[in-house]
Amino acid sequence: MKFFNFHLMPYRHADLEAIERNQSAWVTFSNSHYDPALGAELYHEYLDQMEYADRLGFDGVCLNEHHQTAYGLMPTPGVLAGALARSVKRAKIAILGRALPLLNNPLSVAEEFAMLDNLTRGRFIAGFVRGIGAEYHAMGINPAESQARFAEAHDLIIRAWTEPGPFSYHGKYYQFKYVNTWPRPYQDPHPPVWVPSQGSSSTIEWAAGLRYTYCQTLSPIETVAKFFNMYREEARKAGYEASNDQLAWSNCIYVADTDEKAIREARPHLEALVGTLLKMPMEMLLPPGYTNIEAMKRIKATRAGGFNKKPQTIEDLMKAGVVIVGSPSTVREKLAEYEAIAGFGTVLTKTQFGTLPDDMTRANMAAIAQEIIPHFRDPAPAPATAVAA
Numbered sequence: 001m002k003f004f005n006f007h008l009m010p011y012r013h014a015d016l017e018a019i020e021r022n023q024s025a026w027v028t029f030s031n032s033h034y035d036p037a038l039g040a041e042l043y044h045e046y047l048d049q050m051e052y053a054d055r056l057g058f059d060g061v062c063l064n065e066h067h068q069t070a071y072g073l074m075p076t077p078g079v080l081a082g083a084l085a086r087s088v089k090r091a092k093i094a095i096l097g098r099a100l101p102l103l104n105n106p107l108s109v110a111e112e113f114a115m116l117d118n119l120t121r122g123r124f125i126a127g128f129v130r131g132i133g134a135e136y137h138a139m140g141i142n143p144a145e146s147q148a149r150f151a152e153a154h155d156l157i158i159r160a161w162t163e164p165g166p167f168s169y170h171g172k173y174y175q176f177k178y179v180n181t182w183p184r185p186y187q188d189p190h191p192p193v194w195v196p197s198q199g200s201s202s203t204i205e206w207a208a209g210l211r212y213t214y215c216q217t218l219s220p221i222e223t224v225a226k227f228f229n230m231y232r233e234e235a236r237k238a239g240y241e242a243s244n245d246q247l248a249w250s251n252c253i254y255v256a257d258t259d260e261k262a263i264r265e266a267r268p269h270l271e272a273l274v275g276t277l278l279k280m281p282m283e284m285l286l287p288p289g290y291t292n293i294e295a296m297k298r299i300k301a302t303r304a305g306g307f308n309k310k311p312q313t314i315e316d317l318m319k320a321g322v323v324i325v326g327s328p329s330t331v332r333e334k335l336a337e338y339e340a341i342a343g344f345g346t347v348l349t350k351t352q353f354g355t356l357p358d359d360m361t362r363a364n365m366a367a368i369a370q371e372i373i374p375h376f377r378d379p380a381p382a383p384a385t386a387v388a389a
Helices: 016-022 036-056 077-084 107-119 133-139 143-162 201-209 221-237 259-277 293-302 314-320 328-342 358-376
Strands: 002-006 060-063 092-099 124-129 167-170 175-179 193-197 213-216 247-255 323-326 346-350
Touching: 002 036, 002 092, 002 358, 016 259, 036 060, 036 077, 036 358, 060 077, 077 092, 077 107, 092 107, 092 193, 107 124, 107 143, 124 143, 133 143, 143 167, 143 175, 193 201, 201 213, 201 221, 213 221, 213 346, 221 247, 221 328, 247 259, 247 328, 247 358, 259 314, 259 323, 314 323, 323 328, 328 358
Parallel strands: 002 060, 002 346, 060 092, 092 124, 124 193, 193 213, 213 247, 247 323, 247 346
Antiparallel strands: 167 175
């Protein structure tokens, strides 16, 4: 099993009461609540944590893209990936992912990702997403065009990476007289493509058909298993058996000496994430035209937070298998149980979540590296060496 340190880079100094009054941390939560001095410190704190993950022995570090939200400070994740490309020496760097339908020029991502692939000498993973509904409010894109824009942008990027240029491209949404991407990707034929999703059946079918790694976002473990089985079934339809390496589960893990201490320490920060920072009205998350009715029902039923329902406690999240919190032995037991239920080769672990401060994040990362990762490596691995926090 591989372990990636997945960072959301939240503005952890956010006024949670102000977010509650606004009913959302997204789009309509005024940027007057952002303090640039605190934000600058957070960027360096978070980049330091990603570099620390590399030294601890995590297999990769993950960034993502969100707009106009205190939930995450990564509207342009390529900037941060570029900052990490030389300081992260061993781990892979993944952007999970760029929201393709929001782009006016997909070739800019083809160029950006090719540069990152060269800078890392092939340690880069390209993530492509449609972006949640709130992004369409933030960027002024018609959500009804989401799937078609995504498909066209993806196809153009892959052609730009693999087909010698120059060539012309004339699609419905994008037209170019010259497509001639410099530099070319370092990896042949291009960086591996991973596809995160909240559980869209069309996305799962598409990802399986192209043999892309499917990443399930924060969800109850039974739901994760259902979507992973859907991927396996779609793979069989496409004529092959999917391996666990093609499936990645996004979760939160927090480790302390005892279960009681871990729950006590993680509680306010996890509950801030799912009860406040993730909160948004359903019409913002799933605007009309963004997805079909069946997918909307599935997402609504499985979403960890939001929709103005009663906020979930840490006990609720643990019981549902959305997060794993406890002593080293408890975390190892639960992770093994969930791997048996769902089958996945990669865990995308949020070691920092919500308002969790730097010292607690680093202690959590070190505990995961020392107490958890070595127990899930391939047979006869070299144990991860933790660096003192």
